[in-house]
Amino acid sequence: MIAYRAILDVPRELVQHVARLLRAERRRVGTRPGTRTLTCFHQALLVLVWFRKGEDKTTLGAGFGVSRATAYRYVAEAVRVLAARAPTLHDALRRVADQDWSHVILDGKLFHTDRLAETTTSVKGETIDAWYSGKHRDFGANIQAVTRPDGLPIWTSDAMPGHLHDLTCAQHLNITAALYWAASELRLPTLADSAYEGAGLGIHTPYKQPADGRRLAVDNRTYNAALRSMRCLGERGFAILTGRWRTLRHSTASPRQIGDIVRAALHLTHFEYRYLPHSC
Known part of the structure; x- marks a missing residue:
């Protein structure tokens, strides 16, 4: 392999922030000084290179003078530490309400992965690939996200198998229950697309076109246009x-780990957008 100089386009303050979190984790688990190949700062740098550039961990480890196994271990440790700093859904909703935002936006996305052999039984009783999305015609994990009206993501979910519908994922993860609470207790309604039709009170979705081909009533078309104009910024979150x-x-990692990886990226994003709570 040939080494070369490169520039990582992240602020130095972010590297130092991640290094502080890693240093606290090493103290927590009782790591003795001088027993790690890389310092906390250089481990943080390695992890941010992986997040920013998505490099193969073998090549990434070689660039930092560590083995492939060590690179995997360093990245996994950092992902776990960063993901643990992400807010809970109730905390995220409460903070948005305290900042006087008018609503939040719910959306889902398939995060692509390598092909997987895991199977499950469909509602029709057929054996299907658990992580294959027929809508996207690809393998991946379904991640749900809640964003502010300006598009900044404030919370992301655990990973769910790609064959599941957005509404099914939201219900299984109790996202809809938290959004009902926000609508009733915080006066914070949720806007969503037609994939969440029937989600319940407080979660507003567009009216669907009648199956018989008739045009929607003018009031319903106006409602859909207004909803679309406010909800479209939610696409910016992902x-x-x-x-x-x-x-x-x-991702080439286990799809069940994608939820933690996305949460870790969310924490990094909140740092860059100066959205971390004061306790961080």
């Missing part, structure tokens, strides 16, 4: 994450 952190675009 774009912020995948555009900034290239490793999210395709």
